[in-house]
Amino acid sequence: MPCLDVIAQDMRMVDAVISRRLASGVPLVGQVSRHIIAAGGKRLRPSLLLLTCGALGYRGERRFNLAAVVEFIHTATLLHDDVVDGSALRRGNATANETFGNPASVLVGDFLYSRAFQMMVEASDMRIMQVLADATNVIAEGEVLQLMNMHNAELDEAGYLAVVRSKTAKLFEASARVGAILAGASPELEAACAQYGQALGTAFQVIDDVLDYAGDAEVMGKSLGDDLREGKNTLPLIAAMQRGTPAQKAVIQSALETGSTDLLDQVIDIVTTTGALEFSRHAAAQEARRAIAFAQALAPGPYTNCLLSLAEQLLDRDI
Numbered sequence: 001m002p003c004l005d006v007i008a009q010d011m012r013m014v015d016a017v018i019s020r021r022l023a024s025g026v027p028l029v030g031q032v033s034r035h036i037i038a039a040g041g042k043r044l045r046p047s048l049l050l051l052t053c054g055a056l057g058y059r060g061e062r063r064f065n066l067a068a069v070v071e072f073i074h075t076a077t078l079l080h081d082d083v084v085d086g087s088a089l090r091r092g093n094a095t096a097n098e099t100f101g102n103p104a105s106v107l108v109g110d111f112l113y114s115r116a117f118q119m120m121v122e123a124s125d126m127r128i129m130q131v132l133a134d135a136t137n138v139i140a141e142g143e144v145l146q147l148m149n150m151h152n153a154e155l156d157e158a159g160y161l162a163v164v165r166s167k168t169a170k171l172f173e174a175s176a177r178v179g180a181i182l183a184g185a186s187p188e189l190e191a192a193c194a195q196y197g198q199a200l201g202t203a204f205q206v207i208d209d210v211l212d213y214a215g216d217a218e219v220m221g222k223s224l225g226d227d228l229r230e231g232k233n234t235l236p237l238i239a240a241m242q243r244g245t246p247a248q249k250a251v252i253q254s255a256l257e258t259g260s261t262d263l264l265d266q267v268i269d270i271v272t273t274t275g276a277l278e279f280s281r282h283a284a285a286q287e288a289r290r291a292i293a294f295a296q297a298l299a300p301g302p303y304t305n306c307l308l309s310l311a312e313q314l315l316d317r318d319i
Contacts, residue, residue, distance in 0.1 A: 003306035052179025054303030079109035135174035142166025151231035172201030
């Protein structure tokens with residue numbers, strides 16, 4: 001994402017904070033933490049915080065620590081997610097649970113959560129602490145909600161969106177909101193930034209779910225059909241069951257309830273021929289346009305342009 005060059009120097013400062021705050025007297029903590037952080041990723045959540053600060057004119061050093069906080073919270077959720085999902089690959093690399101085992105992954109995830117909360121306290125801002133603490137709690141609720149709906153073929157679009165807005169979009173929302181709080185933005189601008197983050201995070205997740213049936217496994221760094229194997233009923237499947245014949249719905253229902261990828265080729269054919277992929281892409285595009293509308297409340301400039309560009313890329317994301 002070339003537009004992120006505008007925060008390249010800021011992100012190097014965040015990386016320095018991350019490296020410093022991963023220090024622990026327990027060697028395994030650092031090994032597991034560095035394994036997942038070094039695996040890469042787009043660092044979208046800390047980027048949103050930095051871009052929002054930039055768009056609103058805040059240049060204080062507190063932004064580096066708080067950007068590291070949101071990355072730690074996100075990384076902790078990934079460690080726990082991979083254990084719950086039994087994932088062996090993330091971004092094309094072996095997951096931490098595959099390399100170090102489930103107990104180490106869960107416990108180091110706990111370390112990252114607690115380190116994030118130590119750093120929040122250091123920020124000495126009750127409002128920021130409240131936003132990030134509430135977000136962490138909502139994310140945990142979203143994880144449990146998703147777990148409750150595993151292998152549930154009756155999940156509808158509203159239920160799916162409730163999981164997405166809690167599990168994924170909430171940290172996007174909180175990252176943008178914290179940037180606005182740091183900048184001392186008006187309540188109206190703060191709300192616009194938060195809504196931008198929520199819409200962007202929702203679009204990002206919907207497209208990610210589409211790519212589980214229409215993406216390139218090598219590009220994505222995970223196997224096609226992972227969501228099906230884990231019993232996750234996502235928007236492409238929900239739309240396909242609504243639009244397909246009773247026989248097609250039965251195929252998807254069986255695949256979801258058993259978690260078997262034996263029917264993956266049939267499922268991919270069904271989500272394609274019923275127009276479910278196009279429906280899901282359209283839903284993501286609506287959220288991306290919503291994000292664009294909220295970003296336009298910010299003053300023009302390179303940081304705002306990047307926020308707009310991030311949303312625009314989701315209108316036709318293929319990777």
